[in-house]
Amino acid sequence: MYGKDDVRVEERERPAIVEPTDAILRVTASCICGSDLWPYRGLDATAQPTPMGHEYVGVVEEVGADVRSVKVGDFVVGSFFASDNTCEICASGYQTHCVQRQPGAASGGQSEYLRVPLADGTLVATPGMPDADLVPSLLAASDVLGTGWFAAVAAEAGPGKTVAVVGDGAVGLLGVLAAKQLGAERIIAMSRHADRQQLAREFGATDIVTERGDEGVTRIKELTGGLGAHSTIEAVGTQEAMMQAIRATRAGGHVGYVGVSHDVSLPGLELFFSGVHLHGGPAPVRRFLPELIELIWNRTIDPGKVFDLTLPLEEAAEGYRAMDSRRAIKVLLQP
Numbered sequence: 001m002y003g004k005d006d007v008r009v010e011e012r013e014r015p016a017i018v019e020p021t022d023a024i025l026r027v028t029a030s031c032i033c034g035s036d037l038w039p040y041r042g043l044d045a046t047a048q049p050t051p052m053g054h055e056y057v058g059v060v061e062e063v064g065a066d067v068r069s070v071k072v073g074d075f076v077v078g079s080f081f082a083s084d085n086t087c088e089i090c091a092s093g094y095q096t097h098c099v100q101r102q103p104g105a106a107s108g109g110q111s112e113y114l115r116v117p118l119a120d121g122t123l124v125a126t127p128g129m130p131d132a133d134l135v136p137s138l139l140a141a142s143d144v145l146g147t148g149w150f151a152a153v154a155a156e157a158g159p160g161k162t163v164a165v166v167g168d169g170a171v172g173l174l175g176v177l178a179a180k181q182l183g184a185e186r187i188i189a190m191s192r193h194a195d196r197q198q199l200a201r202e203f204g205a206t207d208i209v210t211e212r213g214d215e216g217v218t219r220i221k222e223l224t225g226g227l228g229a230h231s232t233i234e235a236v237g238t239q240e241a242m243m244q245a246i247r248a249t250r251a252g253g254h255v256g257y258v259g260v261s262h263d264v265s266l267p268g269l270e271l272f273f274s275g276v277h278l279h280g281g282p283a284p285v286r287r288f289l290p291e292l293i294e295l296i297w298n299r300t301i302d303p304g305k306v307f308d309l310t311l312p313l314e315e316a317a318e319g320y321r322a323m324d325s326r327r328a329i330k331v332l333l334q335p
Ligand SMILES: [Zn+2]
Pocket: 033, 034, 035, 054, 055, 080, 143, 144
């Protein structure tokens, strides 16, 4: 990423083991994240050319001397921050806030090879080599599915609950899938795009709301006997989306927010009187990886459906354009 509207595919040095806890992966599939669009649109500054990509699956090529849980030849799924998975914060399920957390794994995944720090804590091996049709779903687990899942868990989606989902990008759509898996009774997806509404329904949405902002809130209230949703997933990160999520939630309900916050500021008095729980942030995908891999492996869920465009890695720039213009929901890059 060179800056606004400027993505180039270039030869870089092949990564090598630096720390004895590192692993080197041959990346078999990577993808473009909605969060990659913030710098692409110039909304996050890019000071210098930055290797992109934090969602990846691949085969372990090499491990450092201290790596124990993954070995050369394993097919692995990683999470977007490297974590040791042993400190108190990791043990409590918040690996994205690990005391040793490193964004190392969060940079350079859109490539042929990737160095992953803290490999034992960060990577999870699949039961074997996956069939080709499982690869997109396993790739989704590395961020968008894990993030949508965390949002649903943070929003306390579950049996008997009505879940509203703000945002129809890949994370919001997989938040729908997660809410369904967690047993939600009713799932209201907020979307104005026919193709995304269709996928939301396939993933388990029972209602679609096309209105946004205050009108969207009114519509959710109408659908929930005037009370609002029990659980709301916020998967956008803007002021409008966050306020829409809070206002669409009933008193005592929960908002799970996973859209990377951009200039969101919360009015304290409104929050005070809302009686709504807020929980979210960068999803601890690593917490959920073993469970998600199992659900994908036994073909219970098919989150890979969010990838509606696959391109060779060399055409990454076209992938960014397709996502930026919303021609594609999510782009898979094949090295
Ligand atoms: Zn991502």
